[in-house]
Amino acid sequence: MKPVSILTLRRLSQYLQLILDAQKEMQEYISATTLANATGVHMTQVRKDLASTGVVGVPKRGHKVDELALAISEFLNWNDSTEAFLVGAGNLGSALLGYRDIFETKGMKILAAFDNDPDLIGTKIHDVPVFAMEKFSNLAQRLHVHIGIVTVPPEAAQPVVDMMLDSGILAIWNFAPVQLATPEDIIVEDVDWYASLAVLSQRLAVKLMKKTE
Amino acid sequence: MKPVSILTLRRLSQYLQLILDAQKEMQEYISATTLANATGVHMTQVRKDLASTGVVGVPKRGHKVDELALAISEFLNWNDSTEAFLVGAGNLGSALLGYRDIFETKGMKILAAFDNDPDLIGTKIHDVPVFAMEKFSNLAQRLHVHIGIVTVPPEAAQPVVDMMLDSGILAIWNFAPVQLATPEDIIVEDVDWYASLAVLSQRLAVKLMKKTE
């Protein structure tokens, strides 16, 4: 199994979303062409992406919806459950905890949240208990938690991450807008709103410029 | 000025973050090498990215921090203010509104939020007034708002976007996990958490697999 590019992984997630929709509508087959039209990705690209999961389709029909959904889920490891802890139970952290059920269908189970606000500690947010930061290390090691979700303010992020790594965390899902310093073998996935905004603003600026020309 | 890739735009935003940090620490110069080491991007790549903004550096020193910050900001159009409306004032919407000050430094001014929850209408969230959905169209047209931020549940997203486009919105910042159908000339920037999670899970799975081998 050869390693697959980040872009392919992102697209697979996109396809899966559409495939699950098709599944809800009781469709039996779905073709690469359909996925291509819906996403704007070239159809040969869709075929290559799907091929990397090992699925095979049938000519003239496409892929069996159920099989395809399963194959992509398996490939993304969304059928095994991986435990996660979230640090930073503010606005953004709470918003994320609101998605806990969906995350669970995607293989990530958020077991607990951590914060240092005394008003939050001991409460539950969207059914997830909030603990004091000091409890993180002990609990993470005992429960073999592998994923740390970072939703703290930027200045707090690096210390939190250092603490996470000391506690055996292997992968970081980082929502704080900072460049984290981590060892090479640690997986860091950034959700960078500013980068996203950068693309939006620049594209919009170019578009408006063309208009006035 | 030739068009620049999405990846370059995202990286520029990343560099800018580091450059602003350097600015706070009163550094006068910053080199492509420094940015490369901090971000993990190859240094020649950093040079190319910076070159697309038109900046020139000086050998042995690098780039003037102030000039570079300005050049990137200009390039991303973060010095002109663009007005935005946000639809969906739930958890995620509120979290986003909490960032309004920072977004404003990045050229996006969130003027108002919209929702159809009667309990929210008329209130302010992080100083941003919340209006009824029906008011969107009229206000957007009167105030020449160009950006629509979508933080509604997935099933509500498409109708909201259709309404936005009817109201003259040109660019959509979409936080809902659905594939939006829009005309070609509309700019859509998706913040796709599931895609991000897909990358994280798959990478982690591969890593753990290698370990047990």
Added chain:
DNA sequence: ATGCTATCGATAGAAAACTATCGAAAGTAA
């Protein structure tokens, strides 16, 4: 001065990502 180092910017080369084309298979229609 002279040599050394860090950096820049340009060019060329390598790698990755994407697109086009083609034969084969499965269904559909005449």
Added chain:
DNA sequence: TTACTTTCGATAGTTTTCTATCGATAGCAT
């Protein structure tokens, strides 16, 4: 049956993105 269409999967080719190399320049140390 035979022709036609849709789709698949594979291969080849193109484009884009990334990386390596090189000469030139500014500062620093001797």
